[in-house]
Amino acid sequence: MxxxxxxxxxxxxxxxxxxxxxxxxxxxGHAEAADACSGRKVRTLPFATGSVSVYKRNGYVCAVTVAKKVSGRKLMSVSVQARGSRPVADSGWYTHHAGPVTVHAGHRCVWVKGSVGSGSVSSGWILC
The missing domain is CATH 1.20.5 (Single alpha-helices involved in coiled-coils or other helix-helix interfaces)
Known part of the structure; x- marks a missing residue:
């Protein structure tokens, strides 16, 4: 050569x-978190430091908490609870997102919670 x-x-x-x-x-960066849940997006729950995206497919509900700003590790969490069941949660020190977490809800209501640092959101019973 x-x-x-x-x-x-x-x-x-x-x-x-x-x-x-x-x-x-x-x-x-949000595409990475959104790809983690399959189905159609049914809700976005915004709060001061981030948002929780909620997806639904074939009776399953999936949620991901995404930080508004990506700057070092922050304490983040996400949880989904189908009515009558225990919540499924993910929490820890993450740079971008917590989750995804998925539950089988069928036709039951779900309660979604998420937090990034000091900000948080709690949906109450939704998707009934």
């Missing part, structure tokens, strides 16, 4: 790495 071919391959490799890096930076 001559010097020109080596330079072309290096340039191509650098271009591919640069493009993949730009895509990673430019892609919205």
């Amino acid at each position: 001559d010097g020109g071919a080596i330079r072309r391959r290096l340039a191509l490799g650098l271009a591919v790495l640069t493009a993949s890096g730009l895509l990673a930076v430019a892609s919205p």
